[in-house]
Structures are given as structure tokens and as C-alpha cells.
Amino acid sequence: MSTMTLRNVCKSFGSVEVIRDVSLEVDDGEFVILVGPSGCGKSTLLRMIAGLEDVTSGDLAIDNRRITNVPPKDRDIAMVFQNYALYPHMTVAQNMGYSLKLAGWSRADIDKTVGETAESLGLGPLLGRFPKELSGGQRQRVATGRAIVRNPKVFLFDEPLSNLDAKLRVQMRSEIRDLQKRLGVTSIYVTHDQVEAMTMADRIVVLHDGLIEQVGAPLDLYDRPANLFVATFIGSPS
Numbered sequence: 001m002s003t004m005t006l007r008n009v010c011k012s013f014g015s016v017e018v019i020r021d022v023s024l025e026v027d028d029g030e031f032v033i034l035v036g037p038s039g040c041g042k043s044t045l046l047r048m049i050a051g052l053e054d055v056t057s058g059d060l061a062i063d064n065r066r067i068t069n070v071p072p073k074d075r076d077i078a079m080v081f082q083n084y085a086l087y088p089h090m091t092v093a094q095n096m097g098y099s100l101k102l103a104g105w106s107r108a109d110i111d112k113t114v115g116e117t118a119e120s121l122g123l124g125p126l127l128g129r130f131p132k133e134l135s136g137g138q139r140q141r142v143a144t145g146r147a148i149v150r151n152p153k154v155f156l157f158d159e160p161l162s163n164l165d166a167k168l169r170v171q172m173r174s175e176i177r178d179l180q181k182r183l184g185v186t187s188i189y190v191t192h193d194q195v196e197a198m199t200m201a202d203r204i205v206v207l208h209d210g211l212i213e214q215v216g217a218p219l220d221l222y223d224r225p226a227n228l229f230v231a232t233f234i235g236s237p238s
């Protein structure tokens, strides 16, 4: 169980400021959705939290431990990407166990953890398959499984459902939420889809040009949008 803190986080690429003074506290076990139009800085913010991108200024902390300059692998953070590239030459079991192998786990411990995680995601019967033998939804589940095997303190999702068709997307929304609740992992989930945000989030953070416009529960944003941008963005069909 963990809290994730962002304190006055800024990011510039050259002279272009893409994240402007973002502060946010994500509670233990909370599922926060970061929403905003394409190019507003969502992926950049997640990548900084994961350590894949340096922060220009500001601080990040998990449970009050400053992680701003901690290498990605030591942050206890797992991330699921939009293009959840699975290793094509590895089976589902090997894909899910790879990070454990790199971390020096024994074969028996890897098999046990991968087996249990696969069971919890309904992937038990698929452990011997290769990615090309899986459906889009199954691949998404493997990518999620690969991220959770190391029992991270914080879970990051960057538009994980955007490559799936509409029907599967709706189904996977509740799968992800059910899993997250079961594990109780503090999570930050990025989407540009307002419906996804409204239906999945404990709290929504609306980002616009690198600035937070509003933070609140879905109904708060819907009933009391802070400004015209939030009202228009939340109210418009995706």
C-alpha cells in the first residue's frame, strides 16, 4: 500500500515547457485517471513518474521516499504501455517471467509467481502460447500480468486499451478495475477517452497544455466543472 506524490513537477524539452507545475497526491489504493487531449503531456508525466524521462524541476515521492533521481528499476513502479510490445519469440510464461529472471529469481519462484498471476488473469491455459497465437484482449492481459508479477507499489497505464475494438475495450475496463481493486495497487491511468475516465476513475485529473485544470470525482467534474475547458472536454463525446 502506497501513496504517490508529485510536487511542483515541470518538464521542458529544449525551450518548450510541456508540464507546468503539476502537484498531485494519489492515495493508497486509489485509481486516478489522467485525462486530456492529445499532446497535453499525459505520457510525458507518466514517463517521468516511471523514471523513463528526467524531471526538469520538482519532486516525486512514494510513501514520502523521494524517488526523483532513483533509477527506474528501483522505483517499485510498473507501467503498461499503449503498444504493449510482448517479446514475440517468448511464450506467455516467459514474457511474464522475464523481469523476475533479470532480477535473479530462482526458476521455482518464477514458475510459482507467474503461475499464480496467470491464474488470477485467466491466462493459466495460455502459458505455453506465443503472442501471435493470442487475441488482442489476451495480449493486453499478458502485458498487465507482466507488469504486476513484481508486486509494484504503483501501477501506471498509458492508454492500454486504445488498440482494442470498442466492445473489448468496455469489457477490459472492468477487468482492469477488478484486478486493481483485488490487488489494492495505487494506480495512475492515462486516457484521452472521457467515457473511460468517467466510468473507471476514483478521481479524475484534467490536464490541458501541461497544466492541471481540475481534480475531482467523476460526478464532481460533471456537476461542477471548474471552467469552460473542463465542461467542454468532459461533456463532449470521445
Ligand code: ADP
Residues within 6 Å of the ligand: 013, 018, 036, 037, 038, 039, 040, 041, 042, 043, 044, 045
Ligand atoms: P500526450 O501523451 O498527452 O498525447 P505527450 O506527453 O506525448 O502528450 O506530449 C506532450 C508534448 O511534449 C507534445 O507537444 C509533444 O510533442 C512533446 N514531446 C513529447 N516527447 C518529446 C520529446 N522527447 N522531445 C520533444 N518534445 C516531446
Ligand code: MG
Residues within 6 Å of the ligand: 042, 043, 044
Ligand atoms: Mg500519450
